[in-house]
Amino acid sequence: MDFEQVIKNRKSTRQFTDQKVAVEVIKKVLQEAQLAPSWVNSQPYHVHLATGDSLERVRAQQEQLDNSGAKGAPDLPMMSRKDWPAQAQVNMAEWTKGLGAAGKEMGPASAKLYNAQEVLYLTLPKGYSLWSLYDLGSFGNGIVLAATNQGLASMTAYQFIKYPKMLRKELNIADDEEIIIGIGLGYPDDNALVNTIKSRRMNLDDILTIHR
Numbered sequence: 001m002d003f004e005q006v007i008k009n010r011k012s013t014r015q016f017t018d019q020k021v022a023v024e025v026i027k028k029v030l031q032e033a034q035l036a037p038s039w040v041n042s043q044p045y046h047v048h049l050a051t052g053d054s055l056e057r058v059r060a061q062q063e064q065l066d067n068s069g070a071k072g073a074p075d076l077p078m079m080s081r082k083d084w085p086a087q088a089q090v091n092m093a094e095w096t097k098g099l100g101a102a103g104k105e106m107g108p109a110s111a112k113l114y115n116a117q118e119v120l121y122l123t124l125p126k127g128y129s130l131w132s133l134y135d136l137g138s139f140g141n142g143i144v145l146a147a148t149n150q151g152l153a154s155m156t157a158y159q160f161i162k163y164p165k166m167l168r169k170e171l172n173i174a175d176d177e178e179i180i181i182g183i184g185l186g187y188p189d190d191n192a193l194v195n196t197i198k199s200r201r202m203n204l205d206d207i208l209t210i211h212r
């Protein structure tokens with residue numbers, strides 16, 4: 001796929017079909033994402049792929065926890081929206097307001113992990129340098145772009161990692177690994193209202209200062 005098409009076609013998908021992704025395709029996506037730069041080539045991340053029965057066990061537990069109102073307790077600290085910088089608060093409020101009817105489908109879809117057929121959990125070893133968070137984000141973006149190039153839909157979400165205790169138990173993830181983010185992969189359900197959510201970007205001039 002043309003690079004510009006890849007970067008423009010990638011978007012968050014919140015409802016996947018039941019179609020699975022071949023493990024060879026996922027490995028190709030990850031190998032391409034591994035080409036991301038990292039601090040002194042440290043490549044600090046690890047990937048856990050949940051698929052098949054393992055993922056179904058996680059999905060069942062997630063739905064139960066979500067429906068019981070269990071509070072998310074991710075390994076990365078959370079910050080209340082009101083403590084974010086002002087512009088970020090404006091952007092988040094605008095995005096939330098723009099969800100419309102599709103927003104009502106987000107809760108039920110997310111409780112079922114968006115029906116993603118493959119979920120990648122990206123982890124860092126406990127005690128990681130803060131620079132590794134930059135590297136992991138870069139790796140994650142490589143994953144979603146490489147996935148788009150393979151004709152896959154993707155979803156980067158806190159929703160996947162909000163219950164790390166459950167994930168550690170179900171996927172046998174060691175205590176010395178911090179579960180940073182989850183990325184769902186699969187094929188998009190083109191009939192789902194929740195997949196019509198669009199996100200705007202700020203004007204470039206509002207985030208760019210050119211120093212001549």
Ligand SMILES: Cc1cc2nc3c(=O)[nH]c(=O)nc-3n(C[C@H](O)[C@H](O)[C@H](O)COP(=O)(O)O)c2cc1C
Nearest residue numbers: 010011012013095106156157158159160181198199
């Ligand atoms: C670290 C991270 C966590 C996210 N967590 C969620 C989530 O839990 N639920 C959700 O609906 N979207 C989540 N998103 C998706 C963002 O809402 C989305 O990327 C943003 O609105 C831009 O839309 P786009 O990805 O379609 O371009 C997350 C994105 C990132 C990068």
